[in-house]
Amino acid sequence: MEEELAQASAIYDLVVTFLINYSFQIVGAILIFVAGIVIASKVSNWLFKFCQSKGLDVTLSKFIANVVKLLFILMVGIIALGNLGISVTPFVAAIGALSLGAGLALQGLLSNYGAGLNIILTRPFVVGDTVLVQGVSGIVQDITLSTTILVDEDDVRITIPNRHIVGEIIHNSGAMSLVETHFVIRSNSNIQGVLDDSLQAVQALEGLGNDTRALFGVSQLSGLGVEITGRIWVPTAQYFYFKYAINQSLQDRLKQTGVELATPAQTIRLQQD
Structure with a gap:
């Protein structure tokens, strides 16, 4: 004690x-x-x-x-x-x-950090850009040393380890994405009038305006008719909203001007012995 x-x-x-x-x-x-x-x-x-x-x-x-x-x-x-x-x-x-x-x-983790440092210094994309890499597309929300976070048009967060980005082919379209639309009209229609009306219909949409990058032209000629293709750049965050609005606007303008869409036709001959 x-x-x-x-x-x-x-x-x-x-x-x-x-x-x-x-x-x-x-x-x-x-x-x-x-x-x-x-x-x-x-x-x-x-x-x-x-x-x-x-x-x-x-x-x-x-x-x-x-x-x-x-x-x-x-x-x-x-x-x-x-x-x-x-x-x-x-x-x-x-x-x-x-x-x-x-x-x-921690080779995997360190490779992510090294790739993140490479992205930050070389800046192949920045926050707010729309990128496509490894088959995944979205708006860049944040770039950290280990991961890059994308957000798609459905507001889904996509986290990509940076080592899967560096060395890959990256598609960067800024803050915009391309909407393509196709429709076929009869060959006897006023082609130039349809092209002009289509462009005006797109530019009249609220949120796009006259300075919108939009192009309409004849993409194909066939026995069915004349195929018109439109290429319109829209904000990525509202991609599907503008895609649906563009198609609806084009349909309304074609109906208003009396232009008919070409439909497949078949001729059936009946032969009687």
Whole structure:
């Protein structure tokens, strides 16, 4: 019993001595680290707003701000450890050894980060673009170091690991997508009049306007009639809305101008013996 009390008393004396000798260093280190985190967040936010004001892409702005924040916190951590009298050299060596093992174990994750860095720096697409990659299409909502997030016209979020994007063929149409429509009219119709009326019908749609990239032309001639094809660029976020509206508008205009769509016809001959 006396030995246990002696050990407890020795531990208590050791703790009290440690707190007396190092309490100010510990409190100082904590205050330095907390203040560093707060300052790093403020500097990161300011830098992000500054990059945005200069017209930089939102993804690149986020990346720069986050890297500066991480470096600032790392620097403050080294200062805090130095305030405690702890040398950071052994930690650097340990981090190097751990990084080697982690690199081998997390090759897939690290390849995503490397690909994400490549996307952020080379910028084959930016937030708001419409891209098609690996058979998946959508509007780019966010780009992180590990993944790229797309949103399609049904508001479905599609998350793609960045390593499946870099090195692949990417179709980037900006914020627009192409709507194609086809209809066949009789060969004796006023072709130029139909083309002009079709273009006017599309340009009259609310939300498109006269500056809409739209083209109508004769795509094929056949025994059935003349096939008219329209190519209209519409906002990707409202792709199907405009696709249905375009078809309805064309149908109404053709009906209004008296243009008949060509229909298949068969001639049947009855032969009596």
